[in-house]
Amino acid sequence: MLTLKDAIVLVLEEAGGPLHSKVICNQILSRNLWQTSGATPCDTVTARLSTTPALFTRTSKGVYDLAKRSSGPFTKPDAPLVEKPISSLTYLAAAEAILNQESVDTSLHYREITERALNQHLIAPKGLTPEATMSAQLGTDIQRRSDRGTAPRFAKTGRGMFKLARVSVSPIGERVDSHNTKVREALHKRIREMDAHKFEEVIGMLLERLGFEDVAVTSKSNDGGIDVIGQLVVADVIRTRMAVQVKRWTANIQRPEVQRVRGSLGVHDQGLIITTGGFSSGAREEASKPNAVLVALMDGEVLVDQLIEYGIGVEKSPVTILELSTDLNIDPND
Template identity: 40%
Template structure:
C-alpha cells in the first residue's frame, strides 16, 4: 500500500485533521506502510501535498495547517452506521480548513453587514462556524497578522487588496468601498500589469534572461548566473536559493518567452528535469502559462520537483520587487471616527 492509500485509511478512522507525524506513526503502527528513512513524517507530508497539488479538487486530501491534513469530504468517511434520513437529522458541516484570510472574508460577508469588524470578533465567529481549524494558542493574533500581511503584499504587487484596514484592529472588505479611488487605482494597476507583460514579449532573449536573473536575486537567490542564450532548449539561469542563511537549494532555471495562450507542455518539464545537475531542483518561468499535463508532470512525487511560474505570477513578482515599474504613491488622509465622533 502506498503512502496516500495508507493515509486515506488513517484519516477515515480519525475523522479529524492529523499532523503528518501522527499520520506516519499510525500508518506504521497499523502495518500499512513502512519507511526506511529517518523522517517518515516528512515523506508523508510531501506525498500528500503533492497529491493535492497534482489533483486539485479531485484529491481526497486538504491541507488545513502546517503539515496537517484532513479528508476533503468527511461525509465520504464510512462510519459503519446506517444512514440517517436528511429530513430527520442534518449531518454536521465538516471542517473545511479554510485559510485565516479566507475565513476572514467569509465572516465579513456573513456577519459584517458591509461594516468593518474587529479581528478578534472575526476569529471568534470563524471558530464558532468551524471554518477555522487551528492548533495555535493565539488564533486572533495570527488572523490579524495574516490579513495585514496580505494587504501589504497585494499593495506591493499593484493589486487591489481584498481587505481594508479601518484602524484599531478593524478590517472590512475593499469591495464595500464601491468604485471610488481604490477601484480607480486597481483599474490603473491592472492596465500596468497588462502593459508590462506585453513589454516582456518584446524584449530580446538575452535581455529577458538578465531580467529574470535580477528578479531571482531580489527574491533571495545567490550566485545567479545566466548560462546561455535562449532557444537552445537548455538551462538558462542557475543560482542558489538561500532561506534564512540556513537552507541553500541549487536551482536550474529555464525561461520561456512565449506568447499568451501558447502554453508550456509536459515534454518541456521532462526536458528540464533531464538537464538538472547533481542536487539541483528545477524552475520554469514563462510569460505564458502551463498546460494541465505540464502541471501534473512537474508535481510527480517520485521525481525531482520542478517549480512553475506563469506569466501572471511573473508580472506580480516583478511589480512587487519594483523591476520594470516604479511606484507612485500619493498621501491620502481619512477621518479617524474614533477620535472625531461626538459623544452620545
C-alpha cells in the same frame, strides 16, 4: 470529464458531509473533474450550489451539502468518517472564506480565524503553529498588495485583528485602479516582446531580489527560454540550489515540459519554471506530483506581480487620498 453538477455531487458524496463552497471548488479543480474557460470558476461553483435546491442545500453561510442528506434522516456510515479534509485551501483563501461568513466590516482575531478554518476543515496545517502562519500570511499579503499597487484583500484593524478590505468606489480610487491595471498590462506586454538579452537581465535581477545568489545563465534555447542556476538563500542560513527555466511564451506550458525539467534536475536541485504565459491544469498537477521532486511554477501574472513588488520596470508614486470618515457622527440638526 464530468459536468459541474456531477463533479459537485461526487465531491460531497466522498466527503460524507457538508463542505464550504471554496473547498468544493478547490477539490474539483485540483482533481481536474471539470474544466472551464471562465476567469472565476469558484463563483460558478457557488452559483450552481445556490441555484439547484433539488440537489444541494445550504447548511450555513457558504457551506453546502447534498439535499437528500440534509432533508431526511441521515444514516451514519459503518466506517467512521476521518476528520480530515479531502482538499484544503491556502491560509489566505481560508481566511477570506471565514470573514465572508461575517457581516460587512466585521473584524476577527487571527487566532479565531484559524480556529474556525480548522473546525471547518478549510486548512490542513503541516506545522505546529497554524495561528502564527495565519498571522504572518495575512500581514504579508497586505504589504505585498500595497507594494504591487493592487487592490487590498484584507485590512488590519487592530492588534491581531483583520477584516475583508472594502474596495474603493470613489472616482479617484477607480481612476488609480484603472491606471495601475493598464500599467500592469503594458509591463506584461513589454516583457513578452523584449529581446532575449534584455529578458535575461530582467530575470537575473528579479532572482537576485528574491534572494538568489551566484545566479548564472547556463544556456539559451531557440524557444525564447533560458536556463539559470542559482542558490536561493533564506536568512543567510538555508541554501537551496535551484535550476530555473524561463520561457517567453504566450501559450500555456504543458505537462511534458514540467516532466522534462524535473528529469534534468541534479540530486540536490529544486526546480522552478517561470513563464510569461500560463500553465495547463496538467502541468500544475505534474508540478505538485506526490513522491516526486517539487517543481515550483510562476506564471505571467505572478511574474508581473513580483516585478512590480520589487520595482523592476516600474516606478511607484505615493498617492494620499483624504476621505471624510463617519466616526464623528455629526448631526447637522444639532
